[in-house]
Amino acid sequence: MAQVTKDMTFAAVMRMHPDVVKVLAKYNLGCIGCMGAQNESLEQGCAAHGISVDAIVADLNKIFE
Secondary structure (H helix, E strand, O other): OOOOOOOOEHHHHHOOOOOHHHHHHHOOOOHHHOHHHHOOEHHHHHHHHOOOHHHHHHHHHHOOO
16 A cells, blocks of 8 residues: 655655645645655655645545555
């Protein structure tokens, strides 16, 4: 079973499942067109946007349950 971790890049997570984009949108993260998505980890991006990385990782992992 796939699992998302906070050290994964946004790009890697978006390649895992199409519904990832919906979860990111819930947190107002427009990662699809962002150049940082290729190299920035979920933890780094969430810190930059003031979002709980634990909350977003939990929501992303619900996709794979």
